[in-house]
Amino acid sequence: MDYLKEVEGKRVHDPLGRKMSKSESRIWVPGPVIVGAGPSGLAVAACLNERDISSLILERENCIASLWNLKTYDRLHLHLPKEHCELPLMPFPPDFPRYPTKHQFLNYLEAYAKRFDIRPFFNKTVVSAEFDPRRRLWQVKTRGFKEEEEIVYLCQWLIVATGENAEEVVPEIQGMNEFAGPIIHTSSYKSGDSYRGKRVLVVGCGNSGMEVCLDLCNHNAFPSLAVRDSVHVLPQEMLGRSTFGLSMWLLKWFPVRLVDQFLLLVSRMMLGDTARLGLNRPKLGPLQLKSLSGKTPVLDVGTLAKIKTGNIKVCRGIKQLSCHTAEFVDGRVENFDAIILATGYKSNVTSWLKEGNMFSEKDGLPRKPFPNGWKGECGLYAVGFTKRGLLGASLDARRIAEDIKRAESMAFPAYPPRQS
Known part of the structure; x- marks a missing residue:
C-alpha cells in the first residue's frame, strides 16, 4: 500500500501502448483493485492482507461503509445477532450487545480497517472498468471531485465490492410531481x-x-404503511434464540420445507394471523422464498404491536397521488403531509463494468446463483452479492483471497510500467 500511495497522482507509461491525455494518469497496481469500501470490500482486503497480498480500494464517497455512515436512520440496529454479522478474522468486542447499534457497528468497521491497515482511496468514482484481452489487464477509470481529474488503474485482478445496495430504488408513482409535501427515500431519513x-x-x-x-x-407522528406485495413477518427471536440462528441450526437436521412450517407455526402462535392486519403471507415459506428470490422476511422489532393498536395503519398499494392525498388500489383515499419511500436499493455494476458474462444486465447481480457467483473470468471477482448478508460476504471474501493467492503463486511476476 505504501508503494501505491507514493505513485498516486504520478503519470506512468501505459503498458498497453496508448496515448494519455494531459488530464489522465495511469497507475500500475501490482495487486487486486477492489471497488467499494463497504463491509464486503473491507472483508476481502483483510483476507488478502492475511495472505500478504496488498490491494487497493477505490471508494466514491469520503468514508468507509458509506451506506451505513450516510444513508441509514439513527435508531438502526443489526437485525441479526452479532455472531452472524462479524467480518473474517475479527469478532465483535465481547461487551457489545447482542444486536449492535449502527454506531457500534461503524466503530467496529473503523477498528477493523485499522487492524488490517486498510486505507481506501476516497472520492474515487469508478466510471468504467474494462478488460484488455491482448494484454490481459483490467483498466479501471476513476474520476475525482473535478471532472478533469481522471486516473486509470491497471491491474490483473478486479474485485467488485459495490454490493446489492449501491443505488436507491425510486418507483414511478402516478402524480408524484403533484404531491405538495416532501417525498424522500429512506436513505435520507434520519x-x-x-x-x-x-x-x-x-x-x-x-x-x-x-x-x-x-x-x-x-x-x-401518524404513520401509514403502503403494502403492495405479500410479506413474511417473523419474530426476531423464537424460543429464546434468534430466529435466524435457530433456522440455521434446524436446517442442519431437517429439509427447508419442514423448517419453514415450523417457523410459520411458531410465528402464528407469537404474532397471530398477520393477514388480519393486512399483511398477507406469500405461498412459499420464508426460507424457500429467500433462497429462490432473495426476498428477506421481516424480523419484527415491535411494529406489529403498533399495527394491532391502530397506531400504524396498513394500506393497499398506491394507485395515484395528488396535491395532499394518496388514492389506493382499493379505492380508499387518505390525506398525508409527507411520503417516505422504503423501496430498497439495487446494484449499479452494469453502469460501469464493461463485461457481460458475469453480471446480469437485468439486476446487476451475478448470473450464477450462490455459492458460485463470486468468481468470473479473467481475474474478475464479486463479493457482497449473495443476498445472504455479511455472512455470505465473508464467505466470498475468503474464497476470493484463496483463489488470488493460488493464482499469484502460479503466475510470473507482473511487469510494472516505467514511471515517466
Whole structure:
C-alpha cells in the first residue's frame, strides 16, 4: 500500500501502448483493485492482507461503509445477532450487545480497517472498468471531485465490492410531481423527530419500512404503511434464540420445507394471523422464498404491536397521488403531509463494468446463483452479492483471497510500467 500511495497522482507509461491525455494518469497496481469500501470490500482486503497480498480500494464517497455512515436512520440496529454479522478474522468486542447499534457497528468497521491497515482511496468514482484481452489487464477509470481529474488503474485482478445496495430504488408513482409535501427515500431519513404530529405514508413493507413506521410512532407522528406485495413477518427471536440462528441450526437436521412450517407455526402462535392486519403471507415459506428470490422476511422489532393498536395503519398499494392525498388500489383515499419511500436499493455494476458474462444486465447481480457467483473470468471477482448478508460476504471474501493467492503463486511476476 505504501508503494501505491507514493505513485498516486504520478503519470506512468501505459503498458498497453496508448496515448494519455494531459488530464489522465495511469497507475500500475501490482495487486487486486477492489471497488467499494463497504463491509464486503473491507472483508476481502483483510483476507488478502492475511495472505500478504496488498490491494487497493477505490471508494466514491469520503468514508468507509458509506451506506451505513450516510444513508441509514439513527435508531438502526443489526437485525441479526452479532455472531452472524462479524467480518473474517475479527469478532465483535465481547461487551457489545447482542444486536449492535449502527454506531457500534461503524466503530467496529473503523477498528477493523485499522487492524488490517486498510486505507481506501476516497472520492474515487469508478466510471468504467474494462478488460484488455491482448494484454490481459483490467483498466479501471476513476474520476475525482473535478471532472478533469481522471486516473486509470491497471491491474490483473478486479474485485467488485459495490454490493446489492449501491443505488436507491425510486418507483414511478402516478402524480408524484403533484404531491405538495416532501417525498424522500429512506436513505435520507434520519429520525421521526421532524415529523411530529404529521401524517406520513411509508411505502414498502420490508425491514426498513416497518422500522421507520415504528420510529415515527415513537416520535408522535401518524404513520401509514403502503403494502403492495405479500410479506413474511417473523419474530426476531423464537424460543429464546434468534430466529435466524435457530433456522440455521434446524436446517442442519431437517429439509427447508419442514423448517419453514415450523417457523410459520411458531410465528402464528407469537404474532397471530398477520393477514388480519393486512399483511398477507406469500405461498412459499420464508426460507424457500429467500433462497429462490432473495426476498428477506421481516424480523419484527415491535411494529406489529403498533399495527394491532391502530397506531400504524396498513394500506393497499398506491394507485395515484395528488396535491395532499394518496388514492389506493382499493379505492380508499387518505390525506398525508409527507411520503417516505422504503423501496430498497439495487446494484449499479452494469453502469460501469464493461463485461457481460458475469453480471446480469437485468439486476446487476451475478448470473450464477450462490455459492458460485463470486468468481468470473479473467481475474474478475464479486463479493457482497449473495443476498445472504455479511455472512455470505465473508464467505466470498475468503474464497476470493484463496483463489488470488493460488493464482499469484502460479503466475510470473507482473511487469510494472516505467514511471515517466
